[in-house]
Amino acid sequence: MRPDNGQxxxxxxxxxxxxxxxxxxxxxAGLGGSVTAWAKAGADAAVGAARGALERLPGKWPxxxxxxxxxxxxxxxxxxxxxxxxxxxxxxxxxHAVIPEVDAAAFRLEVGGAGVTTPLSLGLAQxxxxxxxxxxTAVCQCSGNRRGLFRPRVAGxxxxxxxxxxxxxxxxxxxxxxxxxxxxxxxxxxxxxxADAPPLEGTPDFIKSLPRAKALxxxxxxxxxxxxxxxxxxxxxxxxxxxxxxxxxxWIKHLTRIEALETPDKGFxxxxxxxxxxxxxxxxxxxxxxxxxxxxxxxxxxxNSLVTESASGxxxxxxxxxxxxxxxxxxxxxxxxxxxxxxxWDAAQFGPDLGRYAFRTWEFSGSTLPPGRHEAWVRAAxxxxxxxxxxxxxxxxxxxHNAWQRVVLEVPA
Amino acid sequence: xxPFTRVVTMATLTALSAALSxxxxxxxxxxxxxxxxxxGPGRELFIAHCSSCHSMDYIRxxxxxxxxxxxxxxxxxxxxxxxxPVGDEDARAIVEYLSVAYGPESPAAKGPSSADxxx
Numbered sequence: 001m002r003p004d005n006g007q008x009x010x011x012x013x014x015x016x017x018x019x020x021x022x023x024x025x026x027x028x029a030g031l032g033g034s035v036t037a038w039a040k041a042g043a044d045a046a047v048g049a050a051r052g053a054l055e056r057l058p059g060k061w062p063x064x065x066x067x068x069x070x071x072x073x074x075x076x077x078x079x080x081x082x083x084x085x086x087x088x089x090x091x092x093x094x095x096h097a098v099i100p101e102v103d104a105a106a107f108r109l110e111v112g113g114a115g116v117t118t119p120l121s122l123g124l125a126q127x128x129x130x131x132x133x134x135x136x137t138a139v140c141q142c143s144g145n146r147r148g149l150f151r152p153r154v155a156g157x158x159x160x161x162x163x164x165x166x167x168x169x170x171x172x173x174x175x176x177x178x179x180x181x182x183x184x185x186x187x188x189x190x191x192x193x194x195a196d197a198p199p200l201e202g203t204p205d206f207i208k209s210l211p212r213a214k215a216l217x218x219x220x221x222x223x224x225x226x227x228x229x230x231x232x233x234x235x236x237x238x239x240x241x242x243x244x245x246x247x248x249x250x251w252i253k254h255l256t257r258i259e260a261l262e263t264p265d266k267g268f269x270x271x272x273x274x275x276x277x278x279x280x281x282x283x284x285x286x287x288x289x290x291x292x293x294x295x296x297x298x299x300x301x302x303x304n305s306l307v308t309e310s311a312s313g314x315x316x317x318x319x320x321x322x323x324x325x326x327x328x329x330x331x332x333x334x335x336x337x338x339x340x341x342x343x344x345w346d347a348a349q350f351g352p353d354l355g356r357y358a359f360r361t362w363e364f365s366g367s368t369l370p371p372g373r374h375e376a377w378v379r380a381a382x383x384x385x386x387x388x389x390x391x392x393x394x395x396x397x398x399x400x401h402n403a404w405q406r407v408v409l410e411v412p413a
Numbered sequence: 414x415x416p417f418t419r420v421v422t423m424a425t426l427t428a429l430s431a432a433l434s435x436x437x438x439x440x441x442x443x444x445x446x447x448x449x450x451x452x453g454p455g456r457e458l459f460i461a462h463c464s465s466c467h468s469m470d471y472i473r474x475x476x477x478x479x480x481x482x483x484x485x486x487x488x489x490x491x492x493x494x495x496x497x498p499v500g501d502e503d504a505r506a507i508v509e510y511l512s513v514a515y516g517p518e519s520p521a522a523k524g525p526s527s528a529d530x531x532x
Contacts, residue, residue: 069468097466141525153478155487166517199466 028330053077061088064155070094071234075162080324081308083351083359084137085165087227092234093142093163093248095206098196100254104230104238108256109222111177115187115260119181124224124238131180136219138244138357139166139326140251143274143298146392146401149184149365154398161306165387166326166359169242171223175216178260183216186262188289190215192241192250193257204268208250209261210243211287217242219357222255244357245285245329247298247399249274264289274298276395282386284330300328302402303388305362305380312369312409319409321348321376325360331383335362338377339369345379371413379404447525455510462499463491463508476515476522484511 034164045179054062071092079089104124112119122130141164148158157163178190198205202317214220221242224231231237236253243250265271270290278286278296287297305325313319325335332367336345351361366376379388392403450456450469463472475483488508491497499507515521 065470066474067468067470155475155478155483158474198495200496200498202498203466204495272494 019149037088040379057092057234059088059234060090060092061086063089063092064157064160064162064341069256070097072157074159075165077161077306077308080162080306080357080359081166081322081361083166083324083354083361084227085167085359087167087229087232087235090140090167090226090232091142091164093157094196096196096198096203098197098199100197101233102195102238102254102256107238108213109233109239109258110256111181111258111260113187114258114262115184115190115193116178117182117184118180120177122177127177127222127224127239131176133172134221134224135170136221136242136357137166137168137355138242138329139301140242140248141165141301141326141360143247143249143399144397147398149401149403150392150394150398154396156398164248166354167226168228169221169223170225170228171221171239171242173218174222174241174258175218175224177258178215179301181260183260184262185214186195187260188212189261189264191257191259191265192252192255193259194252195254195256196280205316206252207265207267207268208252209265209270209290210250211289214243214246214285214287220375245300247301249298270297274397274398274399276399280393281400282396284384285328298399301326302400303330303332303380303382303386304402305378305405306374307378307405309405310376310407310409312374312411313366314369314371314411315362316368318368319374319376319411320364321364321378321407322362323348323378324361325350325380326359327380327382327386329356330386331356332360333381333383335364335378335380337364337366339366339374341375343376367398369409369411373412374409374411376407376409378407396398431472445452451519453510453514455506456514458503459507459510462497462503466495466497472511472515473521476519477517479511479515479517479519479522481512481516484508484515487511 022399047184053065055065056062057071057073058221064076066072071094073092075085075091077088107124109122109127111122128142131347142159144156145159146161147154147156148160166211186382189211191207191209193205196206222239223242224239226232226235231240239255241250241252241255274297275295276298278291279294287299290297304327305323307321307323309322311320321337325332335348337348338345346366348362348364351363381387387403388402388404390404392401450460485508488504490498492504513519
């Protein structure tokens with residue numbers, strides 16, 4: 001606290017309340033207006049102290065500031081209640097502080113590298129007119145979403161629940177562009193570079209690659225629209241890679257260069273960063289050409305769920321929960337809730353299905369609880385048998401947090 | 414319609430109106446100010462080396478668990494992976510500064526990180 005900045009105590013107090021609200025997820029309100037608080041596996045009281053206030057960036061609604069340069073802003077929980085996240089509420093995440101302002105008219109996408117026969121240079125209008133336009137609804141989730149909930153704490157951006165969102169992405173298939181460029185059988189990876197730049201000459205430029213199979217997957221897109229609008233600047237205008245089912249580290253924003261590689265990329269962001277102990281995480285879609293011993297790249301999004309509203313009930317009213325669930329596209333099977341510490345699990349009801357890569361809403365109506373403090377435990381499972389874990393799997397960089405949520409329900413006497 | 418819809422909506426409106434007045438107090442048209450670095454020996458050296466690439470809120474975010482080991486590994490990462498041009502002597506001084514000014518027992522670890530951190 002710094003009292004010397006010319007603000008009145010009431011201003012400071014209001015900001016502190018806002019910060020606490022945003023950080024603790026206390027947007028939830030119970031029946032009768034009593035605010036229900038979260039109960040998480042770890043002690044979360046300190047998290048609020050480590051995170052910033054709500055702040056409005058150009059083209060955005062107020063988002064939770066983690067850092068402002070480079071900009072890293074989290075979506076408040078209240079905007080994650082629906083299966084589609086509005087563009088104005090979508091999280092913002094940059095590694096480097098130089099955010100490009102791309103002139104759409106002058107924009108070119110260069111496609112080349114040793115793994116193609118016919119290098120291309122494509123403008124936005126060409127992409128729209130010369131290739132089939134397709135759309136996919138998919139979750140874009142930071143690998144480190146919920147890192148701030150790990151105990152013991154892990155260094156890195158202390159995200160809670162909102163480093164993710166779900167949108168309808170419209171663009172062209174990467175496979176179609178690679179086919180036009182004459183992708184050779186010898187190409188093992190496809191590399192993606194963008195208009196952004198590191199702050200120092202020696203700092204590794206943010207460049208990622210995909211394995212050939214994922215690059216050629218028909219759902220992997222070069223997207224120019226998000227929820228029916230041009231991509232917002234802070235979400236990658238004018239063109240970004242969309243890799244449904246895989247974490248957002250691969251979803252390169254402000255994409256300008258695609259290179260087909262005959263040998264694996266050795267850059268920092270592939271060879272060193274975004275890795276986790278392979279044995280600890282059951283992955284279906286792996287990245288074999290980048291695996292090195294026990295350290296494998298993060299790839300798929302782990303099966304997960306989020307409670308976005310809760311009501312404790314009381315009197316004759318039952319308790320109720322609402323939320324969203326998602327996975328890497330294997331298909332959600334169920335969301336379950338336990339009100340008795342994990343002995344009995346009851347299924348929630350799913351809302352509309354917007355596609356295998358999308359958030360799916362769910363709603364749970366439980367029993368009428370007696371007065372006192374109760375916990376609702378929530379977990380999702382998918383059709384290939386993956387289930388959220390009771391406690392997050394420890395890993396050095398704090399990726400793939402998909403522990404059960406434990407929500408406190410206080411029933412008034 | 415279940416009863417909690419109404420309650421949640423009211424809570425949301427209250428929170429949103431507060432948020433809107435906050436953003437009105439800090440219009441985005443104003444240049445984004447820098448954070449203040451916590452006081453302490455080595456502060457100027459720290460600002461000179463670190464603030465060219467990132468804002469100070471990265472630092473405060475780690476203060477609640479900002480042990481010397483964490484700051485040593487963070488400074489090493491900035492030098493080795495991100496090629497920050499910081500010599501051995503300056504790196505030691507920066508680690509010393511961070512360990513005190515942004516350690517788990519520091520005021521930075523206790524106070525809220527909000528807009529009032531910034532001048």
